[in-house]
Amino acid sequence: MALLFKSDVDRAEQWSAALKRYDPNMEVRVWPDAGSPADIEYALVWKPQQGLLKRFPNLKAIFSLGAGIDHLVDDPELPPNVPLVRMVEPGLTAGMTEFVVMSVLMHHRRMIDYLAMQKDKMWAQLPVPLAADRRIGVMGQGVLGADAAAALAGLGFDVAGWSRSPRPVPGVTGFQGPVFWEAFLSRTDILVCLLPVTKETRGILNAKTFGLMPKGGVVINAARGGLMVEDDLLSALGSGQLSGASLDVFSYEPLVPEHPFWTHPRVIVTPHCAAITVPESGARVVVDNIRRLESGQPLMHVVDIKRGY
Ligand code: NDP
Numbered sequence: 001m002a003l004l005f006k007s008d009v010d011r012a013e014q015w016s017a018a019l020k021r022y023d024p025n026m027e028v029r030v031w032p033d034a035g036s037p038a039d040i041e042y043a044l045v046w047k048p049q050q051g052l053l054k055r056f057p058n059l060k061a062i063f064s065l066g067a068g069i070d071h072l073v074d075d076p077e078l079p080p081n082v083p084l085v086r087m088v089e090p091g092l093t094a095g096m097t098e099f100v101v102m103s104v105l106m107h108h109r110r111m112i113d114y115l116a117m118q119k120d121k122m123w124a125q126l127p128v129p130l131a132a133d134r135r136i137g138v139m140g141q142g143v144l145g146a147d148a149a150a151a152l153a154g155l156g157f158d159v160a161g162w163s164r165s166p167r168p169v170p171g172v173t174g175f176q177g178p179v180f181w182e183a184f185l186s187r188t189d190i191l192v193c194l195l196p197v198t199k200e201t202r203g204i205l206n207a208k209t210f211g212l213m214p215k216g217g218v219v220i221n222a223a224r225g226g227l228m229v230e231d232d233l234l235s236a237l238g239s240g241q242l243s244g245a246s247l248d249v250f251s252y253e254p255l256v257p258e259h260p261f262w263t264h265p266r267v268i269v270t271p272h273c274a275a276i277t278v279p280e281s282g283a284r285v286v287v288d289n290i291r292r293l294e295s296g297q298p299l300m301h302v303v304d305i306k307r308g309y
């Protein structure tokens with residue numbers, strides 16, 4: 001059995017070593033050294049070029065190296081009958097929760113203001129509400145959204161989550177579907193987006209959404225750039241409807257040097273690093289899942305391609 005590894009980030013050695021630690025018999029072939037296409041039964045990939053995966057006639061499953069699978073379903077030649085599995089692993093989840101907690105605290109504790117004041121050597125204490133009086137809204141209550149929401153609730157914030165179906169998270173008020181969208185936004189001071197980008201969610205962070213939030217709100221997008229209408233965010237920041245944003249993902253990556261986000265005084269930019277799959281814990285999940293399939297059990301974390309996540 002051979003597994004094809006393909007990533008645009010050079011972590012092939014770490015991944016091969018981690019996969020072999022859990023399955024010493026696994027043969028890992030790193031693209032472009034795939035050998036005979038007929039040997040490849042599994043693919044573990046991040047942003048493979050369009051049409052690559054259809055070259056392997058005996059593929060049994062495609063594993064995404066990330067939680068998101070938009071980089072795969074955008075391929076019109078993706079083999080239609082091969083299960084697509086997204087990455088769910090504890091290292092990735094912990095990384096995202098750290099990022100979200102850090103970002104919320106940066107805005108809650110007014111760090112953008114303090115960093116600007118430091119430049120001017122200005123000494124002043126700014127008022128900050130109690131966490132219990134700061135309302136956080138987390139869009140997406142899946143693996144990542146639920147964990148981040150629970151951690152924020154643990155810090156004492158007033159947290160709500162928004163999802164399609166009921167996803168009870170202790171300490172978090174649940175809102176479901178379009179019917180409760182406005183109610184969710186109207187009680188949200190800091191909006192955290194952890195939705196997948198799909199036909200339904202593309203562009204959901206737009207002028208109308210920002211306008212439904214209380215004035216002076218904050219947006220944190222750690223999911224996908226395609227969820228946000230970037231010009232609408234700039235306008236909302238310009239008008240004061242929003243007072244800040246933390247952006248880890250962009251409609252075009254890497255963010256071009258002339259993009260206004262880089263120098264905007266109310267925007268914190270990070271280079272799509274909110275959460276990165278950890279080879280050690282990720283490899284274990286992939287090997288366990290292959291063992292499940294080989295022993296006739298159903299695969300875990302299979303994507304519903306029609307639904308888009
Ligand atoms: P999950 O599939 O576990 O969760 C997705 C959540 O979004 C679910 O709660 C789902 O609702 C909800 N959702 C989907 N569509 C809608 C909709 N139309 N209306 C309301 N809710 C909706 O995904 P993960 O939590 O694992 O990951 C989320 C995203 O985070 C990934 O798709 C990826 O794009 C991004 N990501 C970004 C990273 C980064 O470094 N910046 C790193 C890792 C992931 P329901 O529960 O009802 O199904």
Ligand code: OXD
Nearest residue numbers: 065066067068275276
């Ligand atoms: C992911 C990502 O989807 O890193 O895991 O963006």
